[in-house]
Amino acid sequence: MKTNIIIAATILLSACSSMELTPDGEKVRLLGPSEVGSCRELGRTNTSVTAAVAGIERPDDTISKELVTIASNGAARMGGDTIVPLTVMEAGQQTFVVYKCINPDG
Numbered sequence: 001m002k003t004n005i006i007i008a009a010t011i012l013l014s015a016c017s018s019m020e021l022t023p024d025g026e027k028v029r030l031l032g033p034s035e036v037g038s039c040r041e042l043g044r045t046n047t048s049v050t051a052a053v054a055g056i057e058r059p060d061d062t063i064s065k066e067l068v069t070i071a072s073n074g075a076a077r078m079g080g081d082t083i084v085p086l087t088v089m090e091a092g093q094q095t096f097v098v099y100k101c102i103n104p105d106g
Contacts, residue, residue, distance in 0.1 A: 020069070021069055024076035024077075025072040026072075028073075030082075030084075039104050041097060042100055043098050044095055045075060067094045075096070083098055084096060084097045
């Protein structure tokens with residue numbers, strides 16, 4: 001039984017680590033609030049990933065990278081080129097504001 005749980009956790013963790021940026025998502029920048037003064041806000045994107053697998057907490061840096069990846073891909077679909085964290089990461093969830101900073105009026 002314990003071996004099955006470990007195998008299942010390993011499979012789930014490896015599946016989560018395969019999350020990749022889309023080509024458009026790769027172009028999205030992660031900036032701070034003070035850096036988007038001349039940008040146009042397009043909306044928000046709420047992101048979430050699994051924070052624990054089989055009762056084992058996943059590393060915060062892995063979760064954070066996955067949330068940024070999801071937000072970047074979502075921002076690109078919205079026509080944005082920049083994301084700014086609106087909330088802190090908590091329980092595998094985070095909200096980002098999506099901006100268009102490059103040619104914001106076009």
